Amino acid sequence: xxxxxxxxxxxxxxxxxxxxxxxxxxxxxxxxxxxxxxxxxxxxxxxxxxxxxxxxxxxxxxxxxxxxxxxxxxxxxxxxxxxxxxxxxxxxxxxxxxxxxxxxxxxxxxxxxxxxxxxxxxxxxxxxxxxxxxxxxxxxxxxxxxxxxxxxxxxxxxxxxxxxxxxxxxxxxxxxxxxxxxxxxxxxxxxxxxxxxxxxxxxxxxxxxxxxxxxxxxxxxxxxxxxxxxxxxxxxxxxxxxxxxxxxxxxx
Amino acid sequence: xxxxxxxxxxxxxxxxxxxxxxxxxxxxxxxxxxxxxxxxxxxxxxxxxxxxxxxxxxxxxxxxxxxxxxxxxxxxxxxxxxxxxxxxxxxxxxxxxxxxxxxxxxxxxxxxxxxxxxxxxxxxxxxxxxxxxxxxxxxxxxxxxxxxxxxxxxxxxxxxxxxxxxxxxxxxxxxxxxxxxxxxxxxxxxxxxxxxxxxxxxxxxxxxxxxxxxxxxxxxxxxxxxxxxxxxxxxxxxxxxxxxxxxxxxxxxxxxxxxxxxxxxxxxxxxxxxxxxxxx
Amino acid sequence: xxxxxxxxxxxxxxxxxxxxxxxxxxxxxxxxxxxxxxxxxxxxxxxxxxxxxxxxxxxxxxxxxxxxxxxxxxxxxxxxxxxxxxxxxxxxxxxxxxxxxxxxxxxxxxxxxxxxxxxxxxxxxxxxxxxxxxxxxxxxxxxxxxxxxxxxxxxxxxxxxxxxxxxxxxxxxxxxxxxxxxxxxxxxxxxxxxxxxxxxxxxxxxxxxxxxxxxxxxxxxxxxxxxxxxxxxxxxxxxxxxxxxxxxxxxxxxxxxxxxxxxxxxxxxxxxxxxxxxxxxxxxxxxxxxxxxxxxxxxxxxxxxxxxxxxx
Numbered sequence: 001x002x003x004x005x006x007x008x009x010x011x012x013x014x015x016x017x018x019x020x021x022x023x024x025x026x027x028x029x030x031x032x033x034x035x036x037x038x039x040x041x042x043x044x045x046x047x048x049x050x051x052x053x054x055x056x057x058x059x060x061x062x063x064x065x066x067x068x069x070x071x072x073x074x075x076x077x078x079x080x081x082x083x084x085x086x087x088x089x090x091x092x093x094x095x096x097x098x099x100x101x102x103x104x105x106x107x108x109x110x111x112x113x114x115x116x117x118x119x120x121x122x123x124x125x126x127x128x129x130x131x132x133x134x135x136x137x138x139x140x141x142x143x144x145x146x147x148x149x150x151x152x153x154x155x156x157x158x159x160x161x162x163x164x165x166x167x168x169x170x171x172x173x174x175x176x177x178x179x180x181x182x183x184x185x186x187x188x189x190x191x192x193x194x195x196x197x198x199x200x201x202x203x204x205x206x207x208x209x210x211x212x213x214x215x216x217x218x219x220x221x222x223x224x225x226x227x228x229x230x231x232x233x234x235x236x237x238x239x240x241x242x243x244x245x246x247x248x249x250x251x252x
Numbered sequence: 253x254x255x256x257x258x259x260x261x262x263x264x265x266x267x268x269x270x271x272x273x274x275x276x277x278x279x280x281x282x283x284x285x286x287x288x289x290x291x292x293x294x295x296x297x298x299x300x301x302x303x304x305x306x307x308x309x310x311x312x313x314x315x316x317x318x319x320x321x322x323x324x325x326x327x328x329x330x331x332x333x334x335x336x337x338x339x340x341x342x343x344x345x346x347x348x349x350x351x352x353x354x355x356x357x358x359x360x361x362x363x364x365x366x367x368x369x370x371x372x373x374x375x376x377x378x379x380x381x382x383x384x385x386x387x388x389x390x391x392x393x394x395x396x397x398x399x400x401x402x403x404x405x406x407x408x409x410x411x412x413x414x415x416x417x418x419x420x421x422x423x424x425x426x427x428x429x430x431x432x433x434x435x436x437x438x439x440x441x442x443x444x445x446x447x448x449x450x451x452x453x454x455x456x457x458x459x460x461x462x463x464x465x466x467x468x469x470x471x472x473x474x475x476x477x478x479x480x481x482x483x484x485x486x487x488x489x490x491x492x493x494x495x496x497x498x499x500x501x502x503x504x505x506x507x508x509x510x511x512x513x514x515x516x517x518x519x520x521x522x523x524x525x526x527x528x529x530x531x532x
Numbered sequence: 533x534x535x536x537x538x539x540x541x542x543x544x545x546x547x548x549x550x551x552x553x554x555x556x557x558x559x560x561x562x563x564x565x566x567x568x569x570x571x572x573x574x575x576x577x578x579x580x581x582x583x584x585x586x587x588x589x590x591x592x593x594x595x596x597x598x599x600x601x602x603x604x605x606x607x608x609x610x611x612x613x614x615x616x617x618x619x620x621x622x623x624x625x626x627x628x629x630x631x632x633x634x635x636x637x638x639x640x641x642x643x644x645x646x647x648x649x650x651x652x653x654x655x656x657x658x659x660x661x662x663x664x665x666x667x668x669x670x671x672x673x674x675x676x677x678x679x680x681x682x683x684x685x686x687x688x689x690x691x692x693x694x695x696x697x698x699x700x701x702x703x704x705x706x707x708x709x710x711x712x713x714x715x716x717x718x719x720x721x722x723x724x725x726x727x728x729x730x731x732x733x734x735x736x737x738x739x740x741x742x743x744x745x746x747x748x749x750x751x752x753x754x755x756x757x758x759x760x761x762x763x764x765x766x767x768x769x770x771x772x773x774x775x776x777x778x779x780x781x782x783x784x785x786x787x788x789x790x791x792x793x794x795x796x797x798x799x800x801x802x803x804x805x806x807x808x809x810x811x812x813x814x815x816x817x818x819x820x821x822x823x824x825x826x827x828x829x830x831x832x833x834x835x836x837x838x839x840x841x842x843x844x
Contacts, residue, residue, distance in 0.1 A: 054424060080555055084426030094417040097530045098439040108425040111435055147531050158421070165425060264739035268646065274638030276652075278715075279659045281708045285666065285674050339569030346566065356570050358834070359577040365762075365830035366580065366823060367769025369796045373803070373819040374580045377587050397576060404573065428555045430562035458667020461771035461796070465803050485669040489772065492673045500677075507670050518665050 005030040005168060005199050006051070011065035013046050013055060020046045022223040024065075028216070033195040035202040035214035035231070039251065042220040044203045048171050051201065052086040053079035069168065084108065087162030091174040093154035095146035095161070102142040104157055105129060108165040124164050131197075132160035133190050152183025159190065169199045176209070188213050207247060211235055219243045289507050296505025306471050306487075309496045315506050317473040318487040321388070322513075324475065325467060325483055326453055328392035333399035334449060340400075341407025341445075342433060356404075364401040371397050372462035380466060388474070388481035391467025395459060399452040406448020410441035443528040447521045454517035458510060460485035484510045581823060588817030590810055599817060605782040605798075607807070612814035614821065616784045620792035623699055623785065624774060625767040628706035629714075629760065636711050636763075640718030641744060664712035672776030675705040680777060683789075692789045697779035700788045705773045714763040721755030722748060724840050758836035765829040769822055771796040795822055 006028040013021035020043045028034050036044045049055040050063055053074065067074050074082045095104050105125045109116055116124070125142070129135040134156040138149070146157050155175060162170055172191070176184040191200055191213045204210050210217055211231060218228040219240075227234060227243045238244040245251055300314055307313030340360075344353045371394050379390035414437050422432040438445070460483075463469075468480040469490060484506055491503035591599060591612060602613025639656060647653040676697075683704075684696035725748050733743040749756070779791020780801055793801075795818050806812045 052424060054420065057420075057423065078555060080426045080428050082426070083424055088420075088424035090417060090420060090424075092417055094415070094421040096418065096421065096436060096440070098436075098442070107422075108427075111422060111425060111427040111431055113431075161421075161425070260739055260742070264741040267741040267744075271638045271642045271646065274635050275642040275656055278635055278639055278656065278663070278711060282659045282663050284678065285670070286662075288674055288678055289670065336569055336572060339566050340573040343566040343570040347570075352567070352570055352574070356574055358831075359574055361834045362827055362830055363577050363580075365765050365769075365826045367771065367796055367826060369769070369771040369799050370584070370819045370823050370826075371580070373587070373799065373816055374583050376803070377583050377816075378579075397580075400573060400576070429559055433562070454665065458669060460667070460669040461800060464800055468804075485667060485772075488669050488673055489776075492676060493776065503673060507673055510667060511670065514665055514667060515662070518661070 003029050005070060007066075007068040007071075008047075008051075009066040009068065011050070011063065011067060013043070013050050013063045014061065015046075015058065016060040020223055021050070021063075024225050026218060026225065026228060028199060028201065030199055031195060031197065032215040033191055033200045033202065033213055034216045034218065035204055035210035036218045036220060037204065037207065037210045037246075038220035039246065040205060041222075043223045044205075044220050045173055047220065048088075048173055048201060048203045051169070052083045052088055052171060054083070054088065080112075084112070084165055085167055086169045086171060087165055087167035088171040088173065089155070089158050089162055089175045091177050093151055093158055093178070095149075095154050095157050097145065097147050099146065100143045101138050101146050101149075101157065104146045105160050105164050107161055128160040128164040131163050131194065132156045133186070133193075134160055150183070152179050152186060155179060155183070155187060156190070159187075163194075163198070167198060169201060170194065172200065172202045174203055174205070176204075176206075184209075219246065221246070286511075289504060289511060292501070292504035293506075293508025296501055297508060301502070301505055302509070305473060309498055312498075313502070315484070315487055315502065315509070317470065318482045318484045318506065319509070320473060320475070321467070321470070321481040322457060322483040322485075324388055324477075324481060325391050325395055325463070326457060328389065328477065329395035329399060329456065330449070330453060332393065332396035333403060333452070336396075337400050337403035338407055338438075338445070341404045341411065342438070344404065344408045345411040346433065357408075360401045360404050363397070364405075367461075368394075368398060368459055369461040369464075372465055375462065376465045383478060385478065386466060386468035386480040387478045388467055389477040391463045391481065391483070392477070394462035394466050395456040398456050398459060398462065402452035402455065403445075403448050406451070407441070407445050410444025410448070411437060413444065414440045440530055443524055443530055447524045450517055450521040450524065454514045454521070457514055457517065458485055460489055464489075484513075584816060584820040584823055588813050588820045590813035591817040594810060595814075599814070600821075603784055607802075607811050610808070610810055612810070614795065614814075614818050616782055617793055617795040617798050617818060618821075619784050620699070620778065621768050621794040621796070623788070623792070624702045624706055624778065624794055625764055627699065627703035627788065628710060628767045629764055631703060631707035632711045632714055632763070633760070635707075636714035637718055639711075639715045640722060643715075644719050644722045645740070645744065645748075660712045660715055663708070664716075668709065668770060668772045671705050671709055672773035675701060675773060675777040679704060687789055690789075692787070695779060695789065695791050697777050698789050698791045699778065699785050702774045702778040702792075702794070703788070705777055706767050706770060709770065709773060710763050710766050713766050714759065717759035717762060718756065721752045721759055721840070724755060725751050752840075754836050755840045758833040758840075761829055762833040762837075765826055765833065768794075768829075769796060769826055771800050775800045 004027045008024050008026040011021060011024040012019065024047065036047060038044045046055055051067060055061050055063065069085065096107055099107060102125055103110060105128050106121050109121065126135065129138065134153060137153060146154065149157060176187050188209065194200060202213060214231045216229065217231045217234045219226045221242055226240050227238060234243065235247060238247060302314060302319065303316050304314030305317055306315065340356060344356055347353050375390045375394040379393060380386055418436055418440055419432055422436040463483055463486055467483055467486065469486040470480045470482045474481045488503045488506050488510065491499040494500065595612060599612065599614055600618065601615060603615040604611040604613045605616060639660065643653060643656060679701055680696040683701045684694045687694040729747055729751065730743055733747045774794050775797040778794060778797055780793050780797060781791040782793050785792035799815050799818055803815050806815055
């Protein structure tokens with residue numbers, strides 16, 4: 001289907017000789033929020049890192065199979081170019097400590113030596129911060145260091161930084177795991193707003209969060225895709241016994 | 253039982269007193285050294301002393317050539333040592349598991365322990381012999397070799413403190429590896445790296461032994477890197493061991509200036525370390 | 533789409549392959565740069581050793597092992613033996629260690645176990661740092677003009693020949709110079725002792741002295757040994773301060789007040805005046821010996837220190 005922005009076909013990921021992902025097949029529709037769910041060690045973070053080719057940063061890591069972004073194989077081109085189109089937000093907020101808020105947002109352009117006119121970059125910074133729901137709080141402090149913000153604000157700054165690159169897909173790797181409940185709920189609200197303009201893939205071990213934020217859910221267990229479907233269906237009528245056991249808290 | 257406890261307590265008190273006395277005794281030589289240098293040196297220092305050239309015994313000369321020479325030697329040494337040490341330090345951090353990194357690490361430790369006079373000999377063999385002349389260049393190379401291990405180590409240790417998450421953040425934005433290192437990781441470690449550089453400069457600013465048969469000393473002003481050049485420590489050595497009391501007095505003045513220079517650099521490194529520290 | 537969005541998309545989609553290959557080329561260049569720097573640093577150290585070996589080849593050929601055992605140093609007769617300097621270096625370094633150990637240990641123990649903060653601790657730390665920062669030439673200068681007269685008056689009282697300069701004076705200067713280094717090494721070693729071990733000692737009712745004697749010192753013994761070794765490495769390579777107060781006499785010292793010469797000092801004094809290849813070569817061989825000793829001392833010291841750190 002033309003509507004599928006990301007297709008994962010017969011995909012395997014290894015670390016050294018250990019198989020972490022075993023024959024994954026998935027199709028994600030454009031501008032939806034998808035969550036990848038599973039117990040720790042099931043390979044969900046690896047799957048996310050394979051989508052923007054961060055997995056291969058370790059010397060011992062390699063992959064087999066195809067991941068297609070708009071029908072183009074991402075493993076057939078430069079990883080740098082893929083990462084510019086697929087943004088990522090990490091478990092712990094990691095704004096660049098040597099840059100101010102403005103430069104943090106525009107960092108993707110600066111670091112890649114993409115020349116922008118001042119008016120262009122001003123616009124991108126404002127738009128991104130508005131999208132990340134941070135503009136009102138930092139508009140007067142754009143030239144202060146980002147590290148003085150609270151944890152939740154730092155995480156939204158990181159989201160703004162990723163959004164500034166106008167990515168096709170935004171990956172969130174347990175992005176709320178280090179935040180307090182208030183900040184977490186703010187980020188969740190943000191995901192709801194953002195999914196109209198960008199496809200969002202969320203990795204979480206928080207079952208309730210997956211239910212709250214996502215349209216589709218994939219359940220991974222020890223490297224295999226057990227089930228994938230609309231979040232409502234998967235939560236109410238899981239087809240596989242393992243999914244049901246995980247969702248009801250029998251393991252995980 | 254009671255008595256035994258008393259003895260143990262007295263023993264403990266006695267030990268405390270001894271340890272305290274020995275520690276405080278360290279202040280004494282420092283006080284004496286600083287006292288003598290300030291007392292004898294302060295009388296010598298004036299504008300004329302700093303800005304004029306050395307004169308024959310009997311006339312009041314200055315040490316301007318030594319101040320300029322020291323600056324020249326250190327400047328060239330820094331130009332040689334900083335890029336080399338910086339990239340070596342980055343290599344050690346980024347390729348930490350490689351065999352070469354292990355070799356670099358142990359040889360750096362070794363180089364730090366090599367007596368400075370030995371480095372003087374080697375630079376004599378490497379540069380003075382082929383050029384057939386003592387030269388500022390050979391002195392600078394000697395100082396640069398002494399700076400290397402200090403800067404390599406401080407670079408490596410500062411880079412190690414930078415969390416991996418920053419590297420990931422940069423790579424995830426599609427930044428190539430080399431720009432991630434040079435524009436994200438190195439700047440994040442910059443306060444530590446610069447502190448190391450300043451400390452290494454302050455350490456070699458007072459070095460004499462490696463300059464004895466490289467920079468050699470020169471009573472005139474010289475900026476040509478292929479000719480011998482004077483430096484503050486060399487001047488102090490030559491004047492202090494001379495039989496003329498005039499020159500000995502000037503050596504006190506030069507010592508005071510050298511100590512002020514070195515202390516200012518140390519102070520600067522302290523300030524860098526505390527105030528400009530990057531919080532992650 | 534905004535203008536910025538268009539230009540950004542353009543950048544991403546235009547000439548993907550071309551961009552990719554230029555990035556790869558810069559990446560390769562960068563890695564090449566790093567490796568080159570590392571190899572250059574390594575070759576400098578190797579080059580030092582090889583140059584010293586070549587430079588001293590004549591002397592090694594001529595005297596063989598006799599160079600180390602012979603005490604004849606007579607440039608006019610082309611006779612070169614390094615024994616007086618080896619003894620001069622060893623005696624001054626050992627004496628300096630003996631003098632400095634109580635002070636450096638006491639200050640390390642005092643600063644890391646007793647006085648952790650307060651003005652006295654600040655003053656002590658500041659003093660140690662200042663001592664470490666004073667250039668060696670200034671120690672020598674001060675020694676020559678302040679310490680030498682003091683030692684001379686002591687010699688007169690004790691009935692020795694009042695040289696003033698000599699092994700004792702050099703050792704005292706060296707001791708002052710290595711105190712900061714030895715003290716910071718000792719503090720580092722004490723820091724490596726696990727906190728729970730110390731607390732276990734206190735919990736059993738031991739006094740502070742007993743904890744230091746029975747828990748900290750035994751645990752840190754390896755580190756203390758390597759610290760002493762590394763401090764020794766500092767002392768024996770020291771040149772200027774020693775050169776100025778040791779007396780520069782090329783004979784084996786008879787007692788601790790005799791003038792003598794150390795390996796580094798003889799190089800400093802005679803290198804530029806050395807006439808003839810064999811003379812120069814002999815001086816370079818002394819440099820080679822200094823290099824080899826520093827290699828051994830540092831290799832052992834650093835290995836023990838690293839093992840201590842890993843153990844923690």
